[in-house]
Structures are given as C-alpha cells and as structure tokens.
Amino acid sequence: MGENIIEKALLGASVFKNEETLHPAFIPPELPNREDQLVRLSHDFKPLLNKDAAYAVNVAVVGKPGTGKTVSIRYFGRGLEKAAAKRDIKVKFEYYDCFMFRTKSAILRDLLTERFKVTSRGFSDEEITTMINRRLSRENIRLVLCLDEAYLLGQDLLSLIHASEVAKHGQAYISTLIACRVVDWQNTLSFPLSGRLHDRIDMPSYTQEELYKIFKFRSTLAFHKDVITNDILSMVANIAASTQNARHGIEMLYWAGKAADRFNVRPITPDLIRRAKQEVYSELRSDVLYGLRDQEILVLAAIARTLKVDKASSTTIAKVYSNYQLFCEEIGVTKQALPTFRKTIDALVTLGIIGKVVEGIGEGRRGRRARLTLMDIPVEVFDERVNEILQRRKSVGDNID
Ligand SMILES: Nc1ncnc2c1ncn2[C@@H]1O[C@H](COP(=O)(O)OP(=O)(O)OP(=O)(O)O)[C@@H](O)[C@H]1O
Numbered sequence: 001m002g003e004n005i006i007e008k009a010l011l012g013a014s015v016f017k018n019e020e021t022l023h024p025a026f027i028p029p030e031l032p033n034r035e036d037q038l039v040r041l042s043h044d045f046k047p048l049l050n051k052d053a054a055y056a057v058n059v060a061v062v063g064k065p066g067t068g069k070t071v072s073i074r075y076f077g078r079g080l081e082k083a084a085a086k087r088d089i090k091v092k093f094e095y096y097d098c099f100m101f102r103t104k105s106a107i108l109r110d111l112l113t114e115r116f117k118v119t120s121r122g123f124s125d126e127e128i129t130t131m132i133n134r135r136l137s138r139e140n141i142r143l144v145l146c147l148d149e150a151y152l153l154g155q156d157l158l159s160l161i162h163a164s165e166v167a168k169h170g171q172a173y174i175s176t177l178i179a180c181r182v183v184d185w186q187n188t189l190s191f192p193l194s195g196r197l198h199d200r201i202d203m204p205s206y207t208q209e210e211l212y213k214i215f216k217f218r219s220t221l222a223f224h225k226d227v228i229t230n231d232i233l234s235m236v237a238n239i240a241a242s243t244q245n246a247r248h249g250i251e252m253l254y255w256a257g258k259a260a261d262r263f264n265v266r267p268i269t270p271d272l273i274r275r276a277k278q279e280v281y282s283e284l285r286s287d288v289l290y291g292l293r294d295q296e297i298l299v300l301a302a303i304a305r306t307l308k309v310d311k312a313s314s315t316t317i318a319k320v321y322s323n324y325q326l327f328c329e330e331i332g333v334t335k336q337a338l339p340t341f342r343k344t345i346d347a348l349v350t351l352g353i354i355g356k357v358v359e360g361i362g363e364g365r366r367g368r369r370a371r372l373t374l375m376d377i378p379v380e381v382f383d384e385r386v387n388e389i390l391q392r393r394k395s396v397g398d399n400i401d
C-alpha cells in the first residue's frame with residue numbers, strides 16, 4: 001500500500017514536460033520582446049569580430065528587476081561565442097554573478113584556475129592580471145568579462161576595468177559587459193562609470209501584453225499540451241503586470257505546476273495560480289539564495305527561525321547567534337565564532353537579503369543595538385525556501401561546513 005503510493009507519485013504523469021526550463025539558470029532558445037536589445041548588444045560588440053583591429057568595449061545593461069537583464073546577457077554571450085567561432089575568431093564569454101564572486105581577486109583567481117587551468121596560488125592580483133593578459137595575447141583570445149550585479153564589487157569594479165584597459169601593443173583583450181538594477185546603477189555605478197562606457201542599454205519594463213507572450217512561450221517549453229489554458233496565462237500576465245517583472249510570472253507558473261502535481265489537478269486552475277501567487281516574491285532573486293555559501297544559508301535559517309518563533313519582524317544578533325549555534329549542533333556542523341558570524345551577517349546585509357537597522361535605546365552609543373530584519377518577504381516563505389536549499393544540499397551529499 002505504502003509502496004503503491006510512492007510508486008504512483010513517482011511514476012504518475014506530471015504536468016511538466018520539462019520542469020528545468022522554468023529554473024532561473026535556464027536560457028531559453030528565444031527571448032521574445034528583447035530582439036532590439038540583443039541587436040544593439042551585437043552592434044556594440046562587433047569590433048571583437050574584426051580580426052585585424054580588435055579593441056575592447058565596455059557596455060552596461062540597466063533595468064528594473066525581472067526585465068531580462070541576466071537572461072539577455074547570457075543569451076547574447078552564447079551567440080557571440082558561436083558567431084566568432086564560425087569566423088575562426090576566439091571569443092571567450094565569461095559570466096560572473098557578483099553575488100557569488102564578490103571581489104576582483106575572487107574573479108581573477110577563478111578566471112585563471114577554472115577557465116585557463118593555471119593555479120593562482122601564491123600570486124598577487126597584479127601578477128594574475130598580467131598572466132591572463134599575456135595568455136589572451138599569445139593565443140589571440142578576446143575575453144568578455146560579464147559582471148552581473150557589478151555594483152557589489154564597489155571599488156574593485158573600476159580596477160577590473162582598469163586592468164582590462166592596460167593593454168600591450170595597442171591591442172586590448174578584455175571587454176566588459178555589466179548588468180545591474182536601476183537603483184544600484186544610480187546609487188553606485190553611474191558616476192564612477194561615466195565616460196568609461198561605450199554604451200548603456202536600458203531594459204524597459206515589460207507590459208502586460210509582452211508578459212503574456214513571454215509566459216506563453218515559456219509554458220510551451222515547460223508544460224505538456226493542454227495543461228495551461230490561455231485564460232490562465234492571461235491571469236498570470238495580469239498579476240505579473242503589477243510588478244512588470246517576468247520572474248514573478250515564471251515562478252508562479254512553476255509553483256502552480258508543482259501544486260498541480262501534488263494535488264493531481266489538471267489543467268491548472270485559477271485557484272492554483274492564486275495559491276502560487278502567495279508563495280512568490282518577485283523582488284527576491286531566488287537564484288541568489290542558491291548561490292549563497294553554506295554558512296550564509298545557516299545564518300539565514302537561524303534568522304528565519306528566530307523571527308518565526310518570536311513572531312517578530314526584527315530581532316537581535318545575540319538571539320540569532322544562539323539559535324544559529326543550536327542549529328549547527330542539530331545538524332552537526334562546525335559553528336562560526338561570534339566575530340566571523342558577524343562578518344557573515346554583514347555580507348548578507350551587503351547582498352540586500354537581510355536588513356540591519358541600528359536603533360537607539362538609552363543614552364549614547366553604548367545603548368545602540370543592531371536589529372536584523374528580512375527584506376519584504378514573509379518569514380514563513382523565507383523559512384521554507386531556506387530549508388529547501390539546506391535539504392537539497394544535504395541530499396546531494398555536499399559537505400555542509
Ligand atoms: N524576453 C524574455 N523571454 C523569455 N524569458 C524571459 C524574458 N525576459 C525575462 N525572462 C525570464 O524571466 C526571469 C527573470 O529574468 P532575469 O533574471 O533575466 O531578470 P533580471 O532583469 O536579471 O532581474 P534582476 O534584476 O532581479 O536580476 C528569468 O527566468 C528569465 O529567463
């Protein structure tokens with residue numbers, strides 16, 4: 001009996017034809033409504049395909065959340081590499097999400113070891129830059145360094161661009177393609193980058209009609225025929241139009257599909273969409289959570305748990321630390337000492353995943369204490385996501401430490 005239930009659930013027909021195509025990392029074969037931006041990117045990078053007089057370009061892509069910045073630059077990168085290869089020109093497009101690679105040093109070291117298979121141990125950043133440039137020059141490779149959420153690099157961004165500008169023999173081998181949200185652009189990048197960019201491409205927010213077209217296309221990739229009706233797609237486009245964020249709708253489709261499988265409902269009903277709507281927070285880049293380090297996930301889990309238990313909207317570092325310690329003991333993971341723990345907290349604040357507000361209690365600085373909050377997202381949802389990631393990491397046998 002028990003086995004039958006399991007077998008039925010495992011083998012039962014899913015609404016999904018290919019669930020992975022709704023995953024944040026998936027790059028679809030087409031990008032409806034982004035044709036103009038892709039053409040403009042291609043014009044910008046055209047000089048790289050000139051065999052004799054290649055020069056480097058620096059371009060930024062700027063837009064609100066969910067306007068397709070990340071997917072467009074990755075899509076473009078693929079196309080650029082292919083077009084170059086056809087003409088016997090070596091173009092290497094290397095994508096870095098600065099949520100994961102947070103310093104110039106981390107990026108340079110990864111480039112050298114992962115992409116050029118040379119050890120970086122013992123070398124300074126300057127030496128690594130020289131090694132990379134020499135390698136590119138010797139093999140005549142044009143590198144496009146793609147930096148998503150580049151504002152997180154702070155000062156390091158300028159020095160990375162600078163490193164690429166110091167070229168030998170008039171040939172520059174490193175171009176940059178930067179992506180970031182409008183707010184971050186205005187707050188941190190627009191001033192330092194002014195005068196250094198060859199082009200800035202604005203990603204307009206999607207209208208309801210555009211969203212409909214995108215969701216229609218994405219759902220034909222993801223779902224079996226007749227699972228999603230046009231009425232349901234209109235409903236999803238209508239909800240996502242409130243944020244103009246494509247991720248909003250794509251995640252709703254994903255969660256609605258998951259629930260349809262769980263409850264064995266076909267086709268997807270408005271109720272399932274309403275349910276999914278409650279679970280999706282478009283501002284939260286769910287892919288960011290997947291990229292976090294294990295210790296960061298553990299700290300987030302501790303914050304979520306503290307807030308949930310206390311039914312509070314903010315809490316103190318001391319409380320979170322004690323829950324974090326319990327948590328580590330429970331799952332048998334080495335704890336960070338308080339100073340390191342505080343650094344992890346600060347990293348999460350910089351990434352915008354948690355907020356830290358200092359409030360005055362009593363007189364002077366001594367009475368001031370930092371309180372931690374989660375950004376605009378209900379604790380229950382957060383708790384669920386973070387735990388799902390922890391489970392996933394444990395089940396694939398990763399060592400969490
Ligand atoms: N034109 C499009 N066609 C198909 N899918 C799209 C399109 N635009 C966006 N998407 C999908 O919508 C989701 C969000 O897009 P993306 O991650 O590129 O947004 P973003 O602008 O980088 O957002 P953020 O600022 O939050 O990082 C992704 O799943 C992406 O594949």
Ligand SMILES: [Mg+2]
Pocket residue numbers: 069070071148
């Ligand atoms: Mg993005």
